[in-house]
Amino acid sequence: MSIALNRPSRRDEIRDSILAAVAAGALAPGDRAPSEHELVARFGVSRMTAHHALNSLSADGYITRVQGVGSFIAPPRAHVFEAKLLDIKDEIEARGHRHTAEVLAHEVRCASLPEASAFAVAADAKLLHAVVLHREDGAPIQLEDRLVDPTAAPGVVEVDPCKESYFAFLMAAFPYPEGDCVIRAVMPDLAAARRLELGPGQPCLQVERVTRAGGRVLTVARLLYPAARHVVSGAFVPPAGHRQDRTPPA
């Protein structure tokens, strides 16, 4: 939370004293952290300040707070890997390359039974199915196979993926989506390998996503990347100093 580090605040002073105790082993996972009252007495601050200090430690995952019980040093955390999943077009252009797209399929059709179940729609509901091949300076880099529920995302049928990607369109309409994601290594089938201009024995990285917003399934996408041309990279968390890299106003 604290970005400006010119003069350490009382809150950060308290925070750091507890983190130091953890680093030094004086406080081990599961141990009871000082209570707000204790910190008030020890540091001569108001309770709000002590509260803030403990709360920020809690937000960063260092302690667990339980009303009526106390604060406790959190157990060691599994590594949480965070990766930004960007629009393929932005990603390519950020590298200074040229993005082109080719629509290989585009139809509105009835959902199959598993699709209807994934989208939680009626069995005779219509879904947009699109297959788009994305190229970076001419070289195939992503084969996008996507289903969208047109009633959840009005206007999606009119989108021209060569001009605006489905990803960008959906992000504009639903700025804060959520969903699930699975990454795996696969051998492409013959048709996909041909599309991606891959020789035999060339694997792919496959990213599958289900995107939800407002309680509805918006889209299910299967993105296939030639292994040699794409990786998923990210960091695992610095528990302190989360989410501070927001961009400034427009």
Added chain:
Amino acid sequence: MSIALNRPSRRDEIRDSILAAVAAGALAPGDRAPSEHELVARFGVSRMTAHHALNSLSADGYITRVQGVGSFIAPPRAHVFEAKLLDIKDEIEARGHRHTAEVLAHEVRCASLPEASAFAVAADAKLLHAVVLHREDGAPIQLEDRLVDPTAAPGVVEVDPCKESYFAFLMAAFPYPEGDCVIRAVMPDLAAARRLELGPGQPCLQVERVTRAGGRVLTVARLLYPAARHVVSGAFVPPAGHRQDRTPPA
């Protein structure tokens, strides 16, 4: 932040009013959000309460706050994919299967030049190099190729990876590490394919990690999984309600 939802707090009331305005399109990304002063007047709360409301929106990534300027609706975010990276042993045992490990290499040797550079140590520094094959109910599932700086992680040379994984040992010693991670699809080389009992043409998912703690590089690991037997799965963000699933005290 708010876990108990029995009675909505004033803070959440303010929060929700802004989120509702965003959802309704009354506030678009880049727009100025109500100032603390404005919220004080509109909701009849103290400034601290308005401050908390805006701060929690900021922590969840919905708004950006700039001192001396104001609060602004954040631009739509790239999807942030979060995956928990677990100890392979825990993962296997969570599935109710049996984990076994076989040490294929274990030596303390001088760092190569690129290794010394990755670890930021002297060129003649010693590193522990270990190769461990992990099996799930007998089937190879992970080939772990790991370098550790034994001066950064004392005791690591004595670890028996068949009993305690390096991951678990390092997590115990450094509960809150950070690092980088890259996931890709690869074809294993012949030796790795043999170790993993893979036929020709069988791809692998490869996870590479650099783990740091206390400003030092602890370990560099390359984990190779048969594609058919492992995926990386996770969710992308629910911006609200972060990190609330801490486990209770010991």
Added chain:
DNA sequence: TAGTGGTCTAGACCACGAC
């Protein structure tokens, strides 16, 4: 200078859990 957010105080009432 005026408006913004960052921090802090010294109280208060409440909900919850343990005893």
Added chain:
DNA sequence: TCGTGGTCTAGACCACTAT
């Protein structure tokens, strides 16, 4: 009942930005 954390008030001073 007592101690815990959750929330809130009505002020205050400060740092920063824009004008």
